[in-house]
Amino acid sequence: MALPPRVLVVEDERIVALDLRCALEDLGYAVVGTARSSDEALQAADERRPDLVLMDIRISGASDGIQTAGMLRARYQLPVVYLTANADPETLERALATDPAGYLVKPYNQHSLRTTIEVALHGHEAEAALRREHEREKAELELRTRKASQRVRQLRREVTLDPLTELHNRRHLEHVLKREISFAQREGHSVGTILVDLDRFKQLNDTFGHAAGDAALRAVGEFLRSRLRAYDIACRYGGDEIVVVVPGADLAAVRSLAEQLRAGIEQLVIGGPGPEVPRLTASLGVAVFPDHGATPDALLHAADTALYRAKAEGRNRVATAPVT
Numbered sequence: 001m002a003l004p005p006r007v008l009v010v011e012d013e014r015i016v017a018l019d020l021r022c023a024l025e026d027l028g029y030a031v032v033g034t035a036r037s038s039d040e041a042l043q044a045a046d047e048r049r050p051d052l053v054l055m056d057i058r059i060s061g062a063s064d065g066i067q068t069a070g071m072l073r074a075r076y077q078l079p080v081v082y083l084t085a086n087a088d089p090e091t092l093e094r095a096l097a098t099d100p101a102g103y104l105v106k107p108y109n110q111h112s113l114r115t116t117i118e119v120a121l122h123g124h125e126a127e128a129a130l131r132r133e134h135e136r137e138k139a140e141l142e143l144r145t146r147k148a149s150q151r152v153r154q155l156r157r158e159v160t161l162d163p164l165t166e167l168h169n170r171r172h173l174e175h176v177l178k179r180e181i182s183f184a185q186r187e188g189h190s191v192g193t194i195l196v197d198l199d200r201f202k203q204l205n206d207t208f209g210h211a212a213g214d215a216a217l218r219a220v221g222e223f224l225r226s227r228l229r230a231y232d233i234a235c236r237y238g239g240d241e242i243v244v245v246v247p248g249a250d251l252a253a254v255r256s257l258a259e260q261l262r263a264g265i266e267q268l269v270i271g272g273p274g275p276e277v278p279r280l281t282a283s284l285g286v287a288v289f290p291d292h293g294a295t296p297d298a299l300l301h302a303a304d305t306a307l308y309r310a311k312a313e314g315r316n317r318v319a320t321a322p323v324t
Helices: 014-026 038-050 065-076 089-097 110-162 170-187 201-207 210-227 251-266 296-312
Strands: 006-010 030-035 052-055 079-083 102-104 191-198 233-238 243-248 282-289 319-320
Touching: 006 014, 006 038, 006 089, 006 210, 014 030, 014 052, 014 243, 030 038, 030 296, 038 065, 052 065, 065 079, 065 089, 079 110, 089 210, 102 110, 110 170, 170 191, 170 233, 170 243, 170 282, 170 296, 191 201, 191 210, 191 251, 191 296, 201 210, 210 233, 210 243, 210 251, 233 282, 251 282, 282 296
Parallel strands: 006 030, 006 052, 052 079, 079 102, 282 319
Antiparallel strands: 191 243, 191 282, 233 243
């Protein structure tokens, strides 16, 4: 069995409030309290949470009935029915501007009282249902938006990442080098590049199989991701070649980093099924913008020239490009 609607009466004339309470209870409503002032009304609404408020426009307290009704609607989303015996046009205009749930002119009879309250309650429930539907649709839209954003980020990641090493791919390298060189030209600083090539990688594949070669590349990728700064960019250039872009670093800093990477790769242990894979070594070629090239292609060519020299000099070493 449904509980009767709970009504709060706000009326500063005690006799009128008592008569109204009796009329409401005769009609089957539950009167949760009566209040004589704005402060009492706000306190009663907070403590008893009625379903509807019958509010005399003229009440005592810091706020009149219209202002108090606005606060009740804002705080608790309560429907408010105004009560008044007479009111000047300006007051009536203020009251109507607050979008009340109903309006009763004194004296009123039980029929008009019930009709006004029921219309107000049904209107409030319809409004609440619309609000709930709006919130549901808003939540669904936000969820779809989040999922779409996550998918976009995932697709962007898939487009720019090499799936084996989880380093950036060659397409991203081209974009990064153009961006960093352009920025360096404006700001007057350098950009380092390190071209890393695993020594005798084809022999490793031929001897131990492509699974071992993939394991070696994954291990190098993981090492580089853990060792490099957040703003350094490592990209798989092709096969077993990896390019590391080092923004803002001069030749000495890039050369020092290359030596650290070479030593770190030499210490890697390659796990996986099958026979134990021997320790890796790598040869590294270093080139720096603008000393060794003013464009991405020129810089990569210079790093490749240095790498070729490192290979020719015995591998597992770092070589620097000649100044152009």
